[in-house]
Amino acid sequence: MTVKKAKSGIEFWQGNEACAEGAITAGCRFFAGYPITPSSEIAEHLALRLPQVGGIAIQMEDELASLGAVIGASWAGAKAMTATSGPGFSLMQENIGYAFMTETPCVVVDVQRVGPATGQATKCGQGDVMQARWGTHGDYAAIVLSPNSVQEMFDMTVKAFNLAEEFRTPVILLADEIIAHMREKIVLPPLDKVKIVNRRKPEPDEKAFFGLEEVPPIPSFGEGFNITVTGSTHDEYGIRSTANPVVHRKLVERLVGKILKNTDEIVDHESYNIDKCKVGIISYGCTSRTVYETTELAEKEGIDAGFIRLKTVWPFPEKIVKKMTKSAEVIFVPEMNLRQIFYEVQRVVGDKVPIVAVNKIGGGEMTAPEELLAEIEKELR
Amino acid sequence: MSEAGIKKFMRDVPLPFCPGCGDLTVMSSFLRAVQELGYNSLRKFVFCSGIGCAAWIPSPHFIADTIHTTHGRSIPVATGIQLVRPDLKVVVFGGDGDLTGIGLSHLIHAARRNVDLTVIMVNNMIYGMTGGQVAPTTPIKMKTTTTPYGNIEQPIDTTRLVVAAGASYAARWTTAQADKLREAMKKGLRTKGFAFVEAVSHCPTAFGRRVGLKTIVNILDWFKENSISLEYAEKMTEKDLEGKIIVGEFVHRELPTFTENIYALIKEAQKSAEKG
Numbered sequence: 131m132t133v134k135k136a137k138s139g140i141e142f143w144q145g146n147e148a149c150a151e152g153a154i155t156a157g158c159r160f161f162a163g164y165p166i167t168p169s170s171e172i173a174e175h176l177a178l179r180l181p182q183v184g185g186i187a188i189q190m191e192d193e194l195a196s197l198g199a200v201i202g203a204s205w206a207g208a209k210a211m212t213a214t215s216g217p218g219f220s221l222m223q224e225n226i227g228y229a230f231m232t233e234t235p236c237v238v239v240d241v242q243r244v245g246p247a248t249g250q251a252t253k254c255g256q257g258d259v260m261q262a263r264w265g266t267h268g269d270y271a272a273i274v275l276s277p278n279s280v281q282e283m284f285d286m287t288v289k290a291f292n293l294a295e296e297f298r299t300p301v302i303l304l305a306d307e308i309i310a311h312m313r314e315k316i317v318l319p320p321l322d323k324v325k326i327v328n329r330r331k332p333e334p335d336e337k338a339f340f341g342l343e344e345v346p347p348i349p350s351f352g353e354g355f356n357i358t359v360t361g362s363t364h365d366e367y368g369i370r371s372t373a374n375p376v377v378h379r380k381l382v383e384r385l386v387g388k389i390l391k392n393t394d395e396i397v398d399h400e401s402y403n404i405d406k407c408k409v410g411i412i413s414y415g416c417t418s419r420t421v422y423e424t425t426e427l428a429e430k431e432g433i434d435a436g437f438i439r440l441k442t443v444w445p446f447p448e449k450i451v452k453k454m455t456k457s458a459e460v461i462f463v464p465e466m467n468l469r470q471i472f473y474e475v476q477r478v479v480g481d482k483v484p485i486v487a488v489n490k491i492g493g494g495e496m497t498a499p500e501e502l503l504a505e506i507e508k509e510l511r
Numbered sequence: 512m513s514e515a516g517i518k519k520f521m522r523d524v525p526l527p528f529c530p531g532c533g534d535l536t537v538m539s540s541f542l543r544a545v546q547e548l549g550y551n552s553l554r555k556f557v558f559c560s561g562i563g564c565a566a567w568i569p570s571p572h573f574i575a576d577t578i579h580t581t582h583g584r585s586i587p588v589a590t591g592i593q594l595v596r597p598d599l600k601v602v603v604f605g606g607d608g609d610l611t612g613i614g615l616s617h618l619i620h621a622a623r624r625n626v627d628l629t630v631i632m633v634n635n636m637i638y639g640m641t642g643g644q645v646a647p648t649t650p651i652k653m654k655t656t657t658t659p660y661g662n663i664e665q666p667i668d669t670t671r672l673v674v675a676a677g678a679s680y681a682a683r684w685t686t687a688q689a690d691k692l693r694e695a696m697k698k699g700l701r702t703k704g705f706a707f708v709e710a711v712s713h714c715p716t717a718f719g720r721r722v723g724l725k726t727i728v729n730i731l732d733w734f735k736e737n738s739i740s741l742e743y744a745e746k747m748t749e750k751d752l753e754g755k756i757i758v759g760e761f762v763h764r765e766l767p768t769f770t771e772n773i774y775a776l777i778k779e780a781q782k783s784a785e786k787g
Binding site: 159160181185186190195201202205208351352354355357358360368 | 524554555557559570571574575576577578579580581583584586587588589590591592593594595596598599616617620773776777779780781784
């Protein structure tokens with residue numbers, strides 16, 4: 131089959147479009163989704179573009195089926211993705227747990243809007259941060275990336291696929307309405323300059339695809355391996371074990387461990403002046419764009435400010451947050467929710483430095499730079 | 512056909528089913544169907560199943576690629592597999608709870624899309640694994656663990672529903688007609704597009720003992736006495752058909768499949784993309 135290549139060069143794109151093209155560049159050849167604002171443009175763009183590169187894009191009857199089809203496609207050997215927003219993300223939690231338990235590489239994009247429930251469908255929010263970490267039942271460790279630009283909607287979609295393939299786990303791209311719907315200049319690297327990771331395949335005589343190694347090799351259906359995939363507790367060979375405590379411990383401790391033990395390799399952040407700052411700001415996603423300007427304004431006022439932007443929210447980048455406490459005398463955590471990452475910062479920082487939550491929800495309104503600056507000045511007074 | 516003939520398809524792990532479970536009849540009927548179609552191994556097959564007793568028929572017992580999914584989601588998973596690997600035979604096993612309760616919407620949509628799948632539904636008319644609760648298929652008035660005063664809901668006619676939704680093939684037989692059931696499975700496996708085989712099945716543990724059919728023979732006799740052929744049923748009134756099991760081949764037709772349509776679309780999209 132001839133393949134119309136993924137794009138490269140300079141473009142002026144919407145975030146959702148960049149995400150869809152990032153998926154194609156990463157090698158995604160299967161998309162299944164269900165329409166939901168503000169993520170629908172990803173499905174629409176892939177419906178147009180995936181067939182051009184020989185891929186499949188389908189609309190399923192709901193989000194349960196969408197992620198189900200993605201899981202099936204992944205086991206059939208395709209890199210696969212779905213995209214949704216809060217209400218759909220809630221429906222996907224069961225299959226996210228299933229993909230985690232069965233070590234199925236796949237990417238789930240959650241373009242956050244205002245919740246809970248239907249909330250405000252067209253307005254931005256950051257209320258799914260904890261759901262992305264703890265949404266599925268049982269013990270779990272998540273890889274969750276947080277883009278803050280159209281460029282990163284592209285780059286981080288590629289990265290999400292790479293991490294999913296490397297660690298054999300579902301990876302969540304936790305975008306938000308602002309980043310997904312705004313348009314910006316984007317530089318698409320030449321295809322041969324993009325790092326692409328592909329899942330490790332087994333040797334022909336291998337039989338253990340669920341646990342002799344931290345990240346076991348993964349065959350595809352139809353290759354003669356007689357794979358037994360199950361969401362029930364299973365041994366290294368995929369054979370169900372519904373009551374044995376040792377089998378369960380071994381499996382789930384490895385699944386959680388393969389992510390948490392590799393936190394340093396997985397996490398990424400952007401930081402500014404964290405070695406010297408007296409005022410630290412920790413943010414992620416759309417809110418971090420406010421922080422750039424706030425920092426400039428603060429410096430003009432003679433405040434020694436610095437920031438950390440979490441490009442990976444889960445696993446939580448503890449080391450860099452701890453580093454900030456060496457100089458910062460107060461840390462601000464602005465979020466478009468009623469405190470979510472705030473508690474995680476508090477867990478890491480403890481009593482060492484006071485932490486101030488700055489929160490705003492509803493209507494897609496974010497804390498403006500002036501407002502955040504006012505909060506900082508109030509605290510310093 | 513000997514039992515030894517179908518053993519080659521099976522992994523040497525203990526079977527989890529209760530003594531006298533209808534799943535064993537469905538399992539051996541299916542494997543004999545495969546054998547009779549000339550397959551010497553299941554390497555061209557992928558088996559998908561959800562949650563419930565019937566989901567354990569292929570997983571992990573068949574020597575093949577098997578995927579035991581979340582409750583009700585076997586059909587979406589099967590759809591993903593089938594589209595990516597249209598060269599493989601994707602077969603779904605599920606119970607009535609899995610496919611007509613929690614997973615009903617997927618069953619309808621897969622039939623509507625005419626996804627190239629063979630779906631075998633083991634209908635024991637009850638939630639067996641969880642202890643005999645009412646199912647969408649439970650006969651009216653029947654006492655179950657969650658209908659202690661008797662079931663007040665009309666049972667669903669799944670096979671007719673699948674026909675209405677657009678399946679290529681649909682048939683229903685009971686485990687008392689194992690030969691017919693096997694033939695239907697063979698036909699389903701040979702059908703291009705969505706094939707549905709409903710096996711009304713005996714569950715002595717969770718169903719039989721609650722309706723006073725204490726032995727497997729009692730249940731099979733009840734199936735035989737109440738089975739009405741499709742042709743005969745057409746001449747009967749709705750009232751006469753109450754509590755009966757209509758058996759036979761409900762539809763067998765040639766329709767374009769989802770896979771065919773998608774790959775034609777891809778070809779078209781690639782052609783027009785090249786033209787710019």
